[in-house]
Amino acid sequence: MDELEGFTRREKIAYFSMEIGLKNEISTYSGGLGILAGDVIRASCDLSIPLVGVTLVSKKGYFSQQLDEKGRQSESEKNWSPADHMTLMPEEVVVRIQNRDVRIKAWLYEHRSLTEERIPVILLDTDVEGNSPEDRKITDYLYGGDSRYRLKQEIVLGIGGVRMLDRLGFRISKYHMNEGHSSLLTLELLRRNEMDSGRVKDLCVFTTHTPVASGHDRFPYELVREVIEDEKQIEALKKYGGEDELNMTVLALNLSDYINGVAKRHREISEKMFPGYKFKSITNGVHSYTWVCPQFRELYDRHIPGWANEPELLVRVKNVPNDEIWQAHKDAKKELIDLVNRKTGVHMDYDTLTIGFARRMTEYKRPAFIFSDLERLRRVNRAGRIQLIFAGKAHPADIRGKQIIEELFAHMENLSDTIKIAFLEDYDMGLALKLVSGVDVWLNTPKRPFEASGTSGMKAAHNAVVNFSVPDGWWIEGCVPGVTGYSIGAGIDADRPPEEIEEIERDDLYNKLEYIIVPKYYKRRDEWVSIMKNSVELIAYYFNCHRMMRRYVTEAYL
Known part of the structure; x- marks a missing residue:
């Protein structure tokens, strides 16, 4: 070959x-997990x-999102052609599913x-x-279908993936499972x-x-028996994956020598979720070159040569003149605002403090938290005008x-006389880059402790955008209050009642x-730009994938 x-x-x-975000045109990702894998x-x-x-x-993708004027989401297939981007290999392997050869x-x-x-990716x-x-449809939809469909996919990924690597001639020293979806490879x-677990x-x-219980795949053995059937395999799954139900995370935990969470806080939460298991922690990072917008790439190229392959050099951003940082940001912001106005007709302007929120739309991420008290929000807007941009899909x-x-969407309508608000549909990698580089403030309001790590704020920091976030996941490690963001x-005692914490x-x-934020943005521009530069110098130089992968090599792979 x-x-x-x-x-x-x-x-x-x-x-x-299960998902890898290779590039925008290849719809093999749904969100943070896939983007991190890419x-x-x-x-x-x-x-x-x-x-x-x-x-x-996943050639029918996750889904394409459509929103009507009331914000009602509908979904359609996001078809793409593998032949346009990759090569079909002549080799073939077989797995057994429901007593059939697949x-x-x-x-x-x-x-x-x-x-x-070059690095190969096998799809x-x-x-x-x-x-x-x-069976021809098993690999069509990312996270589509019911539990039976998901289990079939995980057989193809885990068992089929190991067999395919062998058939293609790869020699494997370590198998790294990114979440439990692939743990049937064990x-x-x-x-x-010879069943030697050691x-x-x-x-x-x-x-x-994930520190969210629903994020860990579980399958009843009635279903597992129907799909897998081999009693010897069922016995092994019960031994290592749980007696009462097959827990894919437990299966991976019991058969992995190195186990880690994706932030220091997430390690602690994981050990509480799975008592008796010892977790390490390697805090996530982002691929610097991919997640820096063209305006800042050009700026860094001029002032910090070599940054793309050595992102730790971004610590030298302190030598970049403030006016050049501000101009690069203004150019990126103009590009975003033009896109918003073209797509939504909201008529946002370039000089207003712009706050961005883009996540998977799910309850624990609290996308509507900023609208908890509309009178207070209007008061903020009277102190200095703000405008808000949202994006994200709901499963x-x-x-x-x-x-x-x-x-x-209802808040957008209710506040339309005072605050300009836009929601951009069909959030993807391309839109994400425009958002994390074009807003002034990146807002993140998850319910603690459900943010395992989060990486969008790291992307924002690479573009000198100021983070404003609940201290959970990576932000516990990245926030120096008033220096790298807010x-x-x-400091809230976690034992307080949830409603008190929320208040x-x-x-x-x-x-x-x-x-603090509105007055500093409008009246103390030099201080604001100083925080922008600190975001690059003290966050981007460390919270990147180069540092993360070096740690995986030295701690997990060698």
């Missing part, structure tokens, strides 16, 4: 993820880490770095002649290693990304998430906006 020449000579780390590929390529990515082809083919995508290094596809119509490794643990690394099955979008409700956070949000 000429396409794989050079990729199979050295042993590789196999990085398994950044892992990009940073590993920059650093010449011998890694191969494994995921599903054939799997693979697409090879090559990521090429600025350094001309598994069951749309293969000879499979039943039902079942295949047990089979290959040998399997030596091969496996597991990263968990098709998340009824509450969809309701939140409708609530945001916290919402810092304190709400007061702090409005007070800091009215008395």
Whole structure:
């Protein structure tokens, strides 16, 4: 296979993820988990880490979001053609699903770095002649269908992925599971290693990304028996994945030698969720070059040569003149505001303090938190004009998430006489870059402690945008109050009643906006630009994927 020449000579780390955000045109991602996985590929390529990515082809995507005038979300397929971006490999493997042989083919995508290094990503596809119509659809939709569909996908990803790597000639030294979706790969490794769990643990690394119980896949054994059927495999799953139900996270925890959370706080939460297991922590980062807008790339190229492949050099941003930082930001902001006005007709302007919020629309992220007290918000706006930009999708099955979008649209209507507010539909990687670089303040208001890490604020900091966030996930580590940004409700005793915590956070949000953020933005521009520069110097230089991947290499892979 000429396409794989050079990729199979050295042993590789196999990085398994249900979703990988490779680029905007390839709809194999839904949100933060997939974008992080894509950044892992990009940073590993920059650093010449011998890694191969494994995921599903998901050629009908996650979904394309449409919103009507009331904010009611509808979904449609986000079809893309693998043949436009990658090569179909001639090899094929087989897995057993519901007592049928399901054939799997693979697409090879090559990521090429600025350094001309290359990393392969294998995308598994069951749309293969000879499979039943039902089985041909297993790899169509990212996170689509019911539990049965999801379990089939996880068999293809985990078991099929290991077999495909072997068939393609890869030699694997470590298997890194990015969340529990791929943890059935341990079942295949047990089979290959005569059920020796010690040998399997030596091969496996597991990263968990969620402190939310619903984020951990669980399957009743009645369903598992229907789909897998092999009683010997069921016994192994009960031994390592839970007696009462198959918990994919527990399966990975029991068969991995290295286990980590994605922030220091997340490590503590994970150990409480899964008593008896010891977690390490490697705080997430973002791929600097990917998430810096063109205006700041040009600025950094002039003043900090080499920053793209050594993002720690961004610490030198203190030498960049304030007026050049401000001009680059103004140019990025103009590009965003023009896009908003073109798409929504809200008629935002370039000089108003602009606050951005873009996340998956789900309840614990509290997208509507800034609208908790409309009179207080109007008071903030009287202190100095503000405008707000929102974006994000609700999972098709998340009824509450969809309701939140409708609530945001209602607030847009109610406040239209005083505050300009826009919601941009169909949030994706391209829109994300415009948002994290074009707003003045990046707002994040999750309910603690449900933010495992979060990476959008890191992207904002790379573009000298000021973070204003609840101290959870990475922001606990990144926030120096008034220096790198601002916290919402810092220092609250976690044992207080939830409604009391929320009241304190709400007061702090409005007070800091009215008395600190708005006045500093409008009346003390030099101090504001100083915080913008600190965001780059003290956040971007550290919270990047190059640092993150070096830690994975030295702590988990070697």
